[in-house]
Amino acid sequence: VTRVLTGITTSGTPHLGNYAGAIRPAVAASRQPGAESFFFLADYHALIKVQDPARVQRSTLEIAASWLACGLDPDQVWFYRQSDIPEIPELTWLLTCVAGKGILNRAHAYKAAVDKNNEAGEDPDAGISAGLFMYPVLMAADILMFKAHSVPVGRDQVQHIEMARDFGARFNHLYGEHFVLPEAAIEENVATLPGLDGRKMSKSYDNTIPLFAPREMLRKLVFSIVTDSRAPGEPKDTEGSALFQLHQAFATPAQSEQFARDFAEGIAWGEAKQALFERLDQELSPLREKYEALMARPDHIEDVLRAGAAKARAIAGPLMTDLRRAVGLRDLR
Numbered sequence: 001v002t003r004v005l006t007g008i009t010t011s012g013t014p015h016l017g018n019y020a021g022a023i024r025p026a027v028a029a030s031r032q033p034g035a036e037s038f039f040f041l042a043d044y045h046a047l048i049k050v051q052d053p054a055r056v057q058r059s060t061l062e063i064a065a066s067w068l069a070c071g072l073d074p075d076q077v078w079f080y081r082q083s084d085i086p087e088i089p090e091l092t093w094l095l096t097c098v099a100g101k102g103i104l105n106r107a108h109a110y111k112a113a114v115d116k117n118n119e120a121g122e123d124p125d126a127g128i129s130a131g132l133f134m135y136p137v138l139m140a141a142d143i144l145m146f147k148a149h150s151v152p153v154g155r156d157q158v159q160h161i162e163m164a165r166d167f168g169a170r171f172n173h174l175y176g177e178h179f180v181l182p183e184a185a186i187e188e189n190v191a192t193l194p195g196l197d198g199r200k201m202s203k204s205y206d207n208t209i210p211l212f213a214p215r216e217m218l219r220k221l222v223f224s225i226v227t228d229s230r231a232p233g234e235p236k237d238t239e240g241s242a243l244f245q246l247h248q249a250f251a252t253p254a255q256s257e258q259f260a261r262d263f264a265e266g267i268a269w270g271e272a273k274q275a276l277f278e279r280l281d282q283e284l285s286p287l288r289e290k291y292e293a294l295m296a297r298p299d300h301i302e303d304v305l306r307a308g309a310a311k312a313r314a315i316a317g318p319l320m321t322d323l324r325r326a327v328g329l330r331d332l333r
Ligand code: TYM
Pocket: 005, 006, 007, 008, 009, 010, 017, 018, 019, 020, 021, 022, 042, 045, 138, 139, 142, 143, 151, 152, 153, 154, 155, 156, 157, 190, 191, 192, 193, 194, 200, 201, 202
């Protein structure tokens, strides 16, 4: 059995990067024979960035509906909300006590915040919460709790998974072999999907294409992708083209080769954008219909998540009993 696990932070509306980098490969992996899959909504992680309760709730509903619309079958997988599993913060503390502070100092997100403060001539830790610093430990608890082998993610999460291995290995060394050490599973041509401005598509850059944007909005957004100023008839570079990379993430290799030839032959940017829009819409519109139907049934989604939490706790509870015993704490159960 291979255990596959991945989560999405409930800090905003899911976008094409989340879909191509995590949802689509994860749902495909969950259908492989012998796979056991754990997919969850990282709402504790959301609190690190978002202090707006309505936004966290809205995002939780949107991301849950997105997973379901993309074909996740809640009877075949473990599908739950992180904050429904109290064992996760409990394990976070046990891991906190073995995690090297020096390793956390090197986490990209924390370091970027410190660098920004330094550049602005401020105190290095100004405005940085302990939650941001501890982010990788909470994420390690998510992964180690369910003994995941494989974690499908975009490239930006690789360092976090390496840290989870490090903390898990350290715990195993001290207390016996309790944890499986996870590996990141990255799809090369979608590892970092670009956004409208060519930088990594990210909620924090405000450059996203929402996964289930209505068709007209999808068209508008695709037409706003930045391109260079080459005229129709002039050959275009595929290298470094956000338009080309987005197309590649949604096309077969043959379609992609044809698109590269169109670029070389000087396709007009307008035409290339229309082609990308049609590719996206073709893949997404059947899913969009399911998404809209699910968003109209929040009570149903809530039921699915609660059932998923019970199923996940049936694994997390016994593991915590073992771990409490292993480190010398009293048996609670
Ligand atoms: P989050 O919510 O930022 O992103 C969710 C998933 O989407 C991927 N992703 C991308 N992939 C390709 N191109 C992009 N432009 C792009 N933007 C986002 C991310 O790599 C991720 O796979 N810390 C995680 C959530 C998390 C988690 C976990 C993931 C919490 N616990 C345990 C795996 C295992 C995060 O904030 O992802």
